[in-house]
Amino acid sequence: MIVLMRMGATPAQIDAVAQVIxxxxxxxxxxxxxDRLAVGIPDALGADERVRLESVLSRxxxxxxxxxxxxxxxxxxxxxxxxxxxVDVKGVTIGDGHFTVFGGPCSIESPEQLLESxxxxxxxxxxxxxxxxxxxxxxPYAFQGLQVDGLRIMKEVAxxxxxxxxxxxxxxxxxSVVAEYVDILQIGARSMQNFPLLIEAGKIRKPVFLKRxxxxxxxxxxxxxxxxxxxxxPNVILCERGVLPIDRSYTRNTLDLSAIPVxxxxxxLPVVADPSHGTGxxxxxxxxxxxxxxxxxxxxxxEMHPNPKVALSDGSQALDSAAFTALMGELRGLAGxxxxxxx
Ligand code: PEP
Ligand code: MN
Numbered sequence: 001m002i003v004l005m006r007m008g009a010t011p012a013q014i015d016a017v018a019q020v021i022x023x024x025x026x027x028x029x030x031x032x033x034x035d036r037l038a039v040g041i042p043d044a045l046g047a048d049e050r051v052r053l054e055s056v057l058s059r060x061x062x063x064x065x066x067x068x069x070x071x072x073x074x075x076x077x078x079x080x081x082x083x084x085x086x087v088d089v090k091g092v093t094i095g096d097g098h099f100t101v102f103g104g105p106c107s108i109e110s111p112e113q114l115l116e117s118x119x120x121x122x123x124x125x126x127x128x129x130x131x132x133x134x135x136x137x138x139x140p141y142a143f144q145g146l147q148v149d150g151l152r153i154m155k156e157v158a159x160x161x162x163x164x165x166x167x168x169x170x171x172x173x174x175x176s177v178v179a180e181y182v183d184i185l186q187i188g189a190r191s192m193q194n195f196p197l198l199i200e201a202g203k204i205r206k207p208v209f210l211k212r213x214x215x216x217x218x219x220x221x222x223x224x225x226x227x228x229x230x231x232x233x234p235n236v237i238l239c240e241r242g243v244l245p246i247d248r249s250y251t252r253n254t255l256d257l258s259a260i261p262v263x264x265x266x267x268x269l270p271v272v273a274d275p276s277h278g279t280g281x282x283x284x285x286x287x288x289x290x291x292x293x294x295x296x297x298x299x300x301x302x303e304m305h306p307n308p309k310v311a312l313s314d315g316s317q318a319l320d321s322a323a324f325t326a327l328m329g330e331l332r333g334l335a336g337x338x339x340x341x342x343x
Contacts, residue, residue, distance in 0.1 A: 001050065002031075003039045003057050004065040013062030014039065020056060024049065036064070044070060071266065073222040075229035076236075081268045087207050087235045089183050092127045092164045092343065094207075094237055095270035099335050099342045100299035101126035102166060102209075102272070103324060106314035107143060108133050108150035111157065116306040118161040120321040124328035127343050128184070129154070129163040130301060134170045135313060136190045143312040151181035166209055172200035179206045189213050189241055189277070192224045202231025209301075211239045211274070214253060218262055225269060237270045238263060239301060240292075242278035252280020252317070255288050260295040271296075276303040276317045285319055286327045293334055302327065 003017055014030070017039050021028040029040040045053065050068065058066045074080050086095035094100045103121040108114050108131040118129050133150030135143065146153065151167060158165045166184035169175050170191055178185055184207045191197055192213035201208050208228050212221045221238065228236045240260060242253025255278030263271045273292035275285045289300045305311045305318040319327065335342040 001041045001045060001053065001057075002067050002069060003041075003063055004067070005037045005039065005062050006064040007036045009037065009062035013060070017057060017060055017063065020060070021053075024053060040069075047072060071222075072219055073226045073267075076222045076225045076267045076269060078266060078268050083268060085234065085236070085268045085270060087237055087270055089128075089164045089207055094272075095298050097341055098298065099293060099331065099340045100128060100272070101328065101331065101342075102128040102130045102299060102301040103304050104130035105305045105311065106132055106276075106303050106318065107135055107145055107312050108153050108167075109146070109312050111153050113306060114153050114157045115160070116321075117304060118157045118163055120304065120306070120324060122161050122163055124325045125332070125343065126328060127164055128166055129158055129161070130166050130186075130303070132168050132186075132313070134168055134174065134178070136168070136170055136188050137313070148177065151178060155181045169197065169201065170194075172196040175200040175204055179204050183207070184209050184237070187211060192216055192221065195227060198224060198227035199231050202228040202233045205233055205235070207235035207237060208233060209237045209239055209272070211241045212243070212256075212259070214242070214244050216243075218259060218266070222263075222267055225267070237272055237298075238267070239272045239274055240278070240297075241274035241301075242280075250281075251278075251284065253278055255279060255292075257288075257291055257295050260292060260297050264296050270298040272299040272301055273297045274301040276301065276314070280314075280317045282308065282317055282319055282323070285317065286323070286330065289327060290330060290334055293331055293338065293340070300331075 018028040026041050031038040084096040103126040133145050135145035165182040167182045168186040169178040186209045189211040242255045245254040275288035303318045304324040308315045308318040
């Protein structure tokens with residue numbers, strides 16, 4: 001932590017800051033600067049102490065700014081866990097050096113729709129079938145998903161076709177129910193800070209696919225992951241799915257591609273991109289999926305539908321079967337060029 005003093009701060013004010021730091025059991029480090037001075041705390045601080053000291057110091061006379069030099073997350077950090085986490089789901093490896101494609105419809109609509117989707121996903125070489133059964137819809141009047149019936153369809157179809165499955169869970173109460181039917185629990189963007197859900201999903205040891213909230217900072221995203229990790233679940237996959245755009249007239253969200261190398265630098269967890277929600281427009285999905293692979297993502301989640309025109313949710317961003325298959329071919333070519341394994 002660094003306490004930047006105001007220009008012209010008096011020696012008494014600087015001493016007072018140093019004394020507060022000393023009183024908390026740390027030796028202050030006075031850092032002289034050109035026109036103003038800073039006081040550093042070189043020790044690692046616990047989360048509660050950091051918050052307490054920040055609030056005490058920032059209101060002291062002569063203090064301009066208090067900044068944190070170390071990151072607030074721990075279990076998610078590369079410093080704490082230098083080996084890259086590989087999440088193994090029924091033989092599908094997600095993480096460093098592997099590129100995993102999660103494909104399927106936004107919503108599970110019927111056994112026929114999901115089976116047709118699953119066959120395309122499987123035939124194209126993708127390994128994880130996605131499909132929402134509990135849908136977080138902006139409007140309460142929009143299709144809410146088939147719920148547990150949808151999960152039953154998911155399980156039947158995946159068993160028949162042979163794919164790993166992922167579906168969203170929206171509440172702590174439903175986490176164990178969804179976990180009975182699917183291999184990976186998805187925590188959606190809107191639920192990224194649903195703390196009871198994070199705690200419950202942490203306790204259930206199924207892999208969790210955590211989507212970044214539309215307005216979440218990287219620290220908030222990794223602290224949400226920290227909830228899962230600190231509750232005992234090491235199998236966490238992060239997903240960048242786009243943040244609030246400046247201009248919604250062209251894309252639904254802004255896929256934050258720079259978050260991919262940033263996350264890969266600061267965390268050991270696998271990082272996946274979702275160019276479907278990231279753009280909201282089917283024709284922009286393939287370019288952004290390839291950009292995500294080039295940026296170092298460990299996979300992409302892509303919405304597809306056998307007939308996007310009649311999709312009950314997110315039809316405008318769904319690839320049809322041919323476009324999905326074509327994208328898989330392009331990703332495979334690019335992965336080969338980059339030396340990344342693609343099952
Ligand atoms: C989804 O994957 O269909 C979904 C609702 O995603 P997000 O939580 O990113 O909006
Ligand atoms: Mn969707």
